[in-house]
Amino acid sequence: MKHTWGKGTAERRRLIRPAHVALALVVGATGALVTVASQAGTAEAAPERVLQAVDVKVGDDGRVASITSRAVRDPGEGGKVTEDVEELDAATLASQLPIRVQTTWRLGDRTGTDLSDIEGAKGRVVIDLTVQNTTVQPRQVSFDAGGVSRQRWALVGTPLTVVASADLGEDSYSSVVVQDDMHPDDITNGVLGRGTDNNAQVQWATMLAPPRLGASATLRLVQDTDDFEVPRFDLSVQPGLVTDTSLRSLLEAAFGDADDSSLTLEKRTISLITSVTSVLTEASSVLARIQTELNGSATTLGARTISDLQGSSSEVSSSLSGLTQDLDSLSADIAGQLRQTNDQALRALQGSVDQVSRLLGDPDKVTPPTITDQPDGCTVAPLPEGKRPTVIQQIAAVSGQLTALAGATSSCRATIKQGLLDTVGSVQPDGTCAPLPSAVCGILGVGNALTNQITAIQVFSQGFASRFDPALVQNITTTATALEDAVSGLAESLGGLGTGTAPIKTQLANADKALTDALALLQPSGGATLASEVGSLRTSVDGAVTALTGATGGAAADLRSVRTTVCATPGSAADAASVTLVGVDCATPEPTTAPAGSLLARFQSIDSVRTSLSTVATGLKDVGDDLAAVTTAVQNAQTAIRTASGSTGTVGTQVGSAYCTVAAIILSAKDFPTAACGTAPAEVSPLDALRTAVTNLQEKQGTLTSASIVEAFTGALNSLQLGTNNAAQQAQQIAQAGQEAADRTDSLIGGLEAQLSSTGDQVFADGAEAVRRSRDRLATTAARSGAQLTAGVDDTVRRIDADVASSNRNVAASQRLLLADLRKVLLDLGERKNNGSGLLGSLVTGATATGVSNDRIQRATDTAIAFSRVRAQGLDDLLLQQAQTALSLQLQAQFPIFGIDLPEGSTHQTVFSVQVGA
């Protein structure tokens, strides 16, 4: 897609002046790889080659004050080179710049964004210039992972190279803060240099190249000053990964001959290295998958699985073959150029290419491993010793063994499988598990999972202890006692109706009031009812029981599952592990009650806490039910009494009915006045039932205080901690037993890593050397053409030179910084440690079993497979990053011209010069 930044929206005035210069560097170009076909202006105009410098002036407060385009345009075919200076509409185009620059400052406890606010200030000034790459957009990126083509959304942008400099004025050198032990972040993060008149000159250089490098960078200047002068920051921004930001390099990029340009060769090297790392990552991914499949299968491998694995390894072999062909082609191109020029830089590059080619190996010279299959067994010939196998050889070895595995006899199949795998793995001194998920990793995984279990239980127990309020149970008891008091005199007073001095109506009214009081206790207006309090407490306890079930539930099954896996490979180590897990060795059936000290017993002890809580929950349910019964009975009694009070019928009958109703609340069957009231409605009266339920609850709750719960959990936690340590120890023992076998599989990837790392270093060193030599050659070329260039140079070229130079006052420092960044982009092999970066980090992280939650463990083998899948996604992410990097390098070739029109088919190189402040 072709487009122009801000095309068609800018108002501008155009100054086109013929330049009296025919740049010596422009010779016979047929199209520059480093520049790009650009937007059509007038269809009939001839394509041009253009160097565009965009000057951006930014005020102290971040306002974009002006944008000016200065273009040197070469119409080719002997036409005159012209200058084209246009002042663009900043209001419209500012938001379309490929970078965003923002300023902030800090002085003591003051902060702000307008640098002019601290002009003349005294103290330590911290200024941040944040430069952000704004070309990043979501795009769908395709890549191959394990032989499968994938497509994912990812953020991709044109990589930008930024160099920046600030000159702080006379005698400012000692005012720049470059070290502060108290505030290690509050220091200048550029390279401080001394200019004439003791000027402090700070140089920054960075690449904004996501995903390998950040899309934004902060340039920080810290200065101790008595009278702060806002400095001018000069920034130069070029698309691409550029290590030489000079005018010479720009001119060559814009007008140089594409095919023999050393810059082109540099870019081809970049592309090459990106491809190599991608293919090697893919190879690692396939190897990992093979090991995983073998490790994860407790039974014989299925034919389909083997077939899939063969397919994957074939894909990698194919990729490798394709890559070696590309390398050979590039090598041949360079050789062709060498015959013409005998250039040392080219020779160095060819050396790099050939070295990478050797690392990968020759697909035509691969000998599959020899496998002898005899009725009485078989042998697998190892790779030749004394010579490091190439990547293709390693892949071929695996492919060969897989092929043999598919067609082997059963006895040989076992040997081959053992040779491929030997299952066990190893535990590193730092506690990590390698090389891949295995029985040992499974055990260690359980150890880690137990740690997670401990955390879950700690959180739970703390939460529960704070929720479990013994005072609430006491409250129930108090209220129940008051209730009992309220109604206890009722039966007696009603029984004596008509015999006392008070009128019957009064006695009935008294009884009514007593019942009203009782109901007020049961159902207070505006407050929590006793029933709801009981309900609330019960909910809390039920929740605790559920949570505890969730926290420990399934743990026993997990432990038994792990034991089954461990015991599948009998031996002393397996027996020891089994004892740790369930208390008995592999040969002994698991007893009904787990022996003390085993992990199973410790989980069971937590279960006992859960049982106690369940009992409390049951008691609370009883209280709740009985309360409901009492409430209903009291309401019935009150209705009966009120009926009696308002009755016009036989008072005696009504009163008798009321009496019997009240008696039914209070008196159990043995005391019930059956003569007057007939058979008791229940064996135990509601009030007696409630009294018993509350007493039971008190007894059950008696020992279950917050403190006791915490104590119980602490004991369990201590046991679990011990168990975890034991598990790790057992894992170590098993690891030692299988170390030799594990080493065999480990070496497969280990060797690859070592080669990759050392060769990567060499490739980079060679590349850097090539770049240096290229610069030397450029310098010579520029010197040769210097007379012509200088003679014809006009304002535009001088201005571009000045702008670029002012942003790059310390050339050596910026090149060092940029080379370091380039290395990160191209050869991020990463750190060989858990959660380390890059390919190596991913391999190691994948080989450790940290972070797997016990909640997810169904069986150890399941976990290993699940873990390997998660790990595979980590490698996929790495492949995605490599694809993003490759795509971003393509975008560089499509970087549009800014704000001006060019004829169809034109090529250009654009540099942005940004001045902030002053």
Add this chain to the structure above:
Amino acid sequence: MMRARLLRTGLPVLAAALALAGCSGDDDTPQGPRPAAVALKDLKVDGDLRIGLLVTLDSAPGQGDALLPAASGAQVAVERLTLGGSKVSLDVQDDRGTADGAVQAIERFVADGVGGIVVASTGDHLDDALAAASKAGVPVIAPYLRDADGLPAGVWLTGPDDRGVAAATQRALDADKLLDPFVITADGVSAPVDGLEGSAGTDRPERVVAQVRKAVKEQRADSVVVAAAPETQASIVAGLQGALPDLPIVLTPEALTPVFATRLVDDGGTPADELTSVGLDATDATTLAQGPQADAAAAYFTALRLMADDPDATDVFGSTPFAQVADGADIASHDAVIALATAAASAGSVAPADVEKALDGLTVEAADGLAGPALDFSTPVALDQSDVVALISTSQDPGVRPAVAGADPGLHWFAIPVEQG
């Protein structure tokens, strides 16, 4: 270059728009466009504006405690307003994740005389509190509440509502031609789309994962939608990543909180997987593009970094350096504060009744200082729900927040183009 001098009309919206267009009322200052100002000098609040910030420190899943880190975005808004010369402060109350606590918090806000309230929480425990605030005549902006039904007067939603989430989720599924989602719900979060149903509320995550695996194996499901609190979502996603690594997973916006990423890693999952959620194009990655929306978000993050670098800046409770909470601070709570301040500026008063009256019908946008999409307060749901879009996860940090030492691997989100998402 053309220059024009236009007088301020007193309307902040217009004034900010003029600044955006490169115009200034002060001839002594440099002329030129400033895509989005960090210091909100054009938004002048008359008087001392106190804004109630309701947060939830601890709650049941789905009742708002996962949003606590997000609430720090409100502080960034206050920082920008303060840099611009206004006097705005936050009155922070914890509702403890309970209905009673929320009502009590509102009562304290009313007693303290706040001009408006930002509810940086969610869940049905807020129902009574919203009614109480409405009754007291204090305007409320709830950026994270999703249930728009029956909102009391004076309460506005500024984030995705249930309908917006449902529509965006459906669009995300349609874009990938996913017809048979397995929909898992828990923690009271409503299902955004129809499909095979599973509940994580009663089952352990691995059982739900087993159900999904069975449904996928039997070709009854081609994807999973998880509507739950972030902790629950993380457990399920971790399980799915281990069991069905290629299964498309779509998550409700709860997954956008830092809690989700942390728990995902804790549960053995990986942030390297591609996950889909729905929300606003107002994330860290928004700043990496060009245009006014990106500039607006970039201004927000500049202010955030400024605070994170300030050793005296703390979290909402004044107990932790702001730098340590900066990784969760959210644009939604920032924009809620900006909207209230804009209303107060428009009203020329900080009294709640005046702020509410001014807010009713007001339109607030990036030019006013918003870092996210425009808000139209003429309806209770102030966000145009077509702004709710599909978001894709990435483990690649856009790098606009300060790095926190020892922090977990982060999960970041970016919006994909609407026509394709």
